[in-house]
Amino acid sequence: MQQWTYALVLLGCLLCTLPLEFVFRARVYRRWTRALAAIAPVAAVFLVWDYLAVQAGWWWFDPAYVTGAFIGTLPVEEVSFFLVVPVCAILAYEGVRFVRPNWDRQRAADRATDEPV
Amino acid sequence: MTFYTAASVLAVVVAVLLDLLVWRTGLLRSRTFWATYAIVLFFQFIVNGILTGLKIVQYDPAVILGLRVFYAPVEDIGFGFALVTIVLSRWVKLGRKVRAGNLDADSPKTGTVKPGRRAAGPTDA
Numbered sequence: 001m002q003q004w005t006y007a008l009v010l011l012g013c014l015l016c017t018l019p020l021e022f023v024f025r026a027r028v029y030r031r032w033t034r035a036l037a038a039i040a041p042v043a044a045v046f047l048v049w050d051y052l053a054v055q056a057g058w059w060w061f062d063p064a065y066v067t068g069a070f071i072g073t074l075p076v077e078e079v080s081f082f083l084v085v086p087v088c089a090i091l092a093y094e095g096v097r098f099v100r101p102n103w104d105r106q107r108a109a110d111r112a113t114d115e116p117v
Numbered sequence: 118m119t120f121y122t123a124a125s126v127l128a129v130v131v132a133v134l135l136d137l138l139v140w141r142t143g144l145l146r147s148r149t150f151w152a153t154y155a156i157v158l159f160f161q162f163i164v165n166g167i168l169t170g171l172k173i174v175q176y177d178p179a180v181i182l183g184l185r186v187f188y189a190p191v192e193d194i195g196f197g198f199a200l201v202t203i204v205l206s207r208w209v210k211l212g213r214k215v216r217a218g219n220l221d222a223d224s225p226k227t228g229t230v231k232p233g234r235r236a237a238g239p240t241d242a
Contacts, residue, residue, distance in 0.1 A: 092156050
């Protein structure tokens with residue numbers, strides 16, 4: 001069970017943020033192509049950085065806490081991390097927009113009236 | 118300051134510049150973003166705290182500053198900010214492209230924007 005620890009942490013992130021998709025109508029999974037287009041290039045850069053750091057020995061993963069499935073030299077959990085965290089962040093962002101829809105509309109309106117005639 | 122510490126600061130600078138100069142979404146001036154970031158940071162402390170506190174991930178002490186926040190190296194705050202900010206900036210930018218018709222929408226329903234709260238982005242004036 002212990003080797004599922006990292007995977008369960010990520011699963012916890014996904015489960016905790018899942019209600020945002022439906023209750024707060026974040027619709028991030030539903031717009032998955034846009035989410036993927038936003039996340040993939042960023043995740044790729046971070047993964048290259050992560051890979052190089054692991055190669056350099058800057059950090060490493062305790063084999064007791066990961067399933068043992070690897071993509072290259074990175075545990076599959078670590079690769080998933082860079083997909084899971086951005087998805088959760090977008091869900092949170094859309095959730096905030098749903099709860100406070102007027103925040104930035106108000107700001108835009110304020111700015112419009114500030115502009116010289 | 119180690120290279121890792123410098124890279125963390127650089128990541129923050131790159132994230133800010135990408136949004137301000139390249140994608141220009143106005144995200145960093147929006148209240149929605151900072152509220153989101155506050156929520157994300159809170160959960161980052163929990164998740165990163167578990168990953169580093171349980172020693173699932175271990176760091177070479179020589180490459181980090183040594184200052185830790187809830188077990189995690191302080192540098193992780195910079196990398197986390199960069200990851201979240203760059204992704205959200207792209208998400209908002211791509212959303213405008215969908216509305217402008219430059220990107221295929223995921224489905225007919227999401228392709229057309231009905232008037233209402235969903236039509237308003239951070240800087241839609």
